[in-house]
Amino acid sequence: MYEMWAEQDPAVTPPTVVWHVVAKDDASTSLCGRFLEPAQRVVPATDGSEPAPPDRYCDPCLVTVREAMTAAAR
Ligand SMILES: [Zn+2]
Numbered sequence: 001m002y003e004m005w006a007e008q009d010p011a012v013t014p015p016t017v018v019w020h021v022v023a024k025d026d027a028s029t030s031l032c033g034r035f036l037e038p039a040q041r042v043v044p045a046t047d048g049s050e051p052a053p054p055d056r057y058c059d060p061c062l063v064t065v066r067e068a069m070t071a072a073a074r
Contacts, residue, residue, distance in 0.1 A: 002065060005030060006042040009056070017042050021061040032060035 001024040009018040020030035029035055
């Protein structure tokens with residue numbers, strides 16, 4: 001099983017939330033090998049009180065998920 005993990009990407013301006021994918025059995029790093037700090041986690045507001053920031057998805061994470069799903073379907 002996989003979980004989504006949102007983090008601010010400090011490398012881009014304006015700061016953008018990037019969604020990584022984390023395997024549930026190893027939540028210390030994302031699928032792209034990024035070390036995940038719980039303090040860095042972004043929990044987007046879901047009550048509509050703030051405008052949703054532009055989100056990006058981490059390409060290496062998505063590629064890994066796609067390959068894993070393709071392998072599981074065989
Ligand atoms: Zn990633």
